Every structure is written in structure tokens, then in C-alpha cells.
Amino acid sequence: MDETERTPSTAERVEDRHAQDRVLDSGALRALAHPLRVRIYDILSQYGPQTASSLAERLGESSGSTSYHLRALAKHDLIREVSGRGSARERWWERPVGGVSFANGEAVKTPAGRAATQIVMNEFFQLRQEQLLRFMDRSLGEEKGPWQEASMISTATARLTPEQSAELTRSIMALIDEAVDKYRNQTGDEVRPVTIRADVFPLPDLEDQS
CATH class of the missing domain: 1.10.10.10 (Winged helix-like DNA-binding domain superfamily/Winged helix DNA-binding domain)
Structure with missing residues (x-):
């Protein structure tokens, strides 16, 4: 494939976008x-x-x-x-x-x-x-219906190398960047600001917590 026609990888897209941060x-x-x-x-x-x-x-x-x-x-x-x-x-x-x-x-x-x-x-x-x-307090009370179902609070643990963690981070950032670019200025009756939070970091060794 001609180099000019190559589709940038996820890592390249994320790096290009955030190079200007x-x-x-x-x-x-x-x-x-x-x-x-x-x-x-x-x-x-x-x-x-x-x-x-x-x-x-x-x-x-x-x-x-x-x-x-x-x-x-x-x-x-x-x-x-x-x-x-x-x-x-x-x-x-x-x-x-x-x-x-x-x-x-x-x-x-x-x-x-x-x-x-x-x-x-x-x-x-x-x-x-x-x-x-x-x-979380509201979700137990008045925050019912579509917004409760459309929200996510989740944690998970995986065993990764630094390279794998970097790959995961770039994939998450690409999804976030896409949503921000697409909906940054959206308006409408049901539109509300939504915070998008992503944390990827290594846990300390068990010995370090004793």
C-alpha cells in the first residue's frame, strides 16, 4: 500500500491529537x-x-x-x-x-x-x-430512568506489561477523543454535561502496602 494511503494507527491518532496539549x-x-x-x-x-x-x-x-x-x-x-x-x-x-x-x-x-x-x-x-x-447518592434516589441506565461506574484489574498498558490507554483515549469531537457543542432538551473519567495505573506490590 502506498504510504500516502496508509490509515494512521490508534496510537498515531492519539499522539497527533495530544501533541498540541x-x-x-x-x-x-x-x-x-x-x-x-x-x-x-x-x-x-x-x-x-x-x-x-x-x-x-x-x-x-x-x-x-x-x-x-x-x-x-x-x-x-x-x-x-x-x-x-x-x-x-x-x-x-x-x-x-x-x-x-x-x-x-x-x-x-x-x-x-x-x-x-x-x-x-x-x-x-x-x-x-x-x-x-x-x-451515586442521586442514583439511589432521584436519578432514575435513562440517565441511570446510560451511566457506568466500573473497575477491573488486569495483569499487563508497560507496553500493553500503553496500548490500552491509547485505545481508551481514542474513544474519548472521538466522543468529545463529535458531541462537544451539542445542544438539546436531553443534553447534559457528562464527565468521562479513565484511570489506568499500576498497583503497588502487596509487600509495599504492609
Whole structure:
């Protein structure tokens, strides 16, 4: 087969797509390393554009506080003002489209960089855990019907080599990327933001847990 006609492999598609992901530098990590800013960033990522007032209502903060933190995030291009929307008194903010990585090998070489990365990662995964627990509580109560049946909470264990784990990771990422690209801007009566979480990591040896 001619090389120009070769279909890219799953690994190549995933690598090409995520080659452009932004790796946050030390300045951006330090700007984000505040629990409220992580929450603001997460809301903009999951629910789309917001104002200082709408964020304040969601977070139980003053609009002055959320406005201050929005400006701090915007200073490092973590978020941006929505072009052509709002006014001088009611500005709308959004998170730019594209992948972001908190794992910066250079940043974690310094104590300040490691501390900032730890704060951001801890807060981010705490938010994800809170969302999971809230969904589980709702699924026992009011979250019935199609959404309960359309959701998945599952864990499994396999014995893999690093290469096999990498292959599995790329396959999962390819499925996620396809769904994100296809439905990113979908609207409709039954459309809701859906968080997609995938964890693949090696377990410690039993001896390490004793």
C-alpha cells in the first residue's frame, strides 16, 4: 500500500491529537494553585462560559472574589473573555478548547513547582471524587430512568506489561477523543454535561502496602 494511503494507527491518532496539549508552566500552575481557582476552572471546563456573578452564585462567594480569581487565571491564559458577549459590567469567561496537562517535568524539579502541582492535582481529583459520590447518592434516589441506565461506574484489574498498558490507554483515549469531537457543542432538551473519567495505573506490590 502506498504510504500516502496508509490509515494512521490508534496510537498515531492519539499522539497527533495530544501533541498540541498545553503543558502548564510553573507560572500557570502557581496561578491555578488555589482551591477556588481550580473550582472556577473546572466549572468553565465542564459547563461552559460563565460570569463572575454566575460563578459566585454557584460557589457561594462574592462576585468581587470570583472576578479577582478570574482575572488571575486570565493573566496566564488559562481562561479568556468570550469575544462579542457581555458588557463592561457583565463579562463572560471561557476555558479555551484543547487539552491541558498538569504534569510538567521541569516544574516539579523545584519545591515551589512541586507544591503548586500537588495543590492543583489534589483539588482536581477531590472535585472528581465529590462529583462521583453525589451521582451515586442521586442514583439511589432521584436519578432514575435513562440517565441511570446510560451511566457506568466500573473497575477491573488486569495483569499487563508497560507496553500493553500503553496500548490500552491509547485505545481508551481514542474513544474519548472521538466522543468529545463529535458531541462537544451539542445542544438539546436531553443534553447534559457528562464527565468521562479513565484511570489506568499500576498497583503497588502487596509487600509495599504492609
